Amino acid sequence: MDIEKLSVEELKRGYTFDEASNSYICHTCKQVYEAGEIYNVGKRQFEAARAIREHVEMEHGDSLKQLIYSESKYNTLTDNQKELLLMMYSGLSDKDIALKLGISASTVRHQRFMFRERAKQAKMYLAIYELAAEKNSNTDEKFVPVSSNAVMVDERFEITEKEREQILEAEFESLSPLKLKRFPGKEKKKIVILMKIAEQFIYGTKYTEKELNDIIKEIYEDFAVIRRYMIMYGFMDRTPDGKSYWLK
Secondary structure, three states: OHHHHHHHHHHOEEEEOOOOOOEEEEEOOOEEEEOEEEEEEEEEEEEEEHHHHHEEEEEEEEOOHHOOOOOOOOOOHHHHHHHHHHHHHOOOOOHHHHHHOOOOOHHHHHHHHHHHHHHHHHHHHHHHHHHHHHHHOHHHHHHHOOOOOOOOOOOOOOOOOOOOOOHHHEEEEEEEEEEOOOOOOHHHHHHHHHHHHHOOOOOOOOEEHHHHHHHHOOOOOHHHHHHHHHOOOOEEEEEEOOEEEEEO
C-alpha cells in the first residue's frame, strides 16, 4: 500500500481502483477484482465494484481497526491513543470512556481535542507540501515512493528518479526480460533492484517457494539471496513454514 498515492477516502474504505489494470485492489490482502467481471462473495454474486466492498467488510471487518492496527511505519499512534480512538468510534461518552480507562472525563475531552488539532495540523502540512511539490517540475529530483511496508527506512531510501534510472541501467543487463548482472553491496542499489524485481510479481497472488525461486532464477542465478532480501526489506511476506510467499 503506497500511502503517497492514496487519498484519505481510499485509506478509509480499504481499497483503491487501479486505472492501469482496470481493477479494484484490497489494501489488506491485495485481492484483485477486475472491473466488469462477476465474483462470488459468500453465497451471492456481485460485479467488481460491489464485490470489493463486500470483500473488505466480510474478510477484514472494520476499516478503522484495520488502519489502527496496521504495521505501517506511518502509524505512530500509541497503544493508549489507539484504545481511546476505538472507544470514541464505538460511541461511548467521555464519562463512559473515563470509567473504562480509570481516568477523568476532562482528560478524555482533552485527548479528543488534541486529536482534532493534530488532524487540522496534518491537513495544513499536506496542503503546503503538495503546493510546494507541484512547483518542482524536475522529475529527476523527485523521490522514488517508499512502500508503507518497507522496514528499516532511513537515508538508504532517499532515492531520486534519476538515481533509480542510473542504477537500473548499471546493474541490469536487460530490463525486458529482466536480467540482473550482480547483486551489489551498496544498500541504495539493493533497494532499487528489489523494487524492480518486486514488479515481476502480482499483488494478491500467493506463490510457493518453488514458484518464487523459479521466477527469481530467470532474473538472477542466486535466487536464495534475492528471496532473503525481499523478505528482509519488507517487499514480500511469507507463512512461518516458508511454504507460501506474497507481495506486501
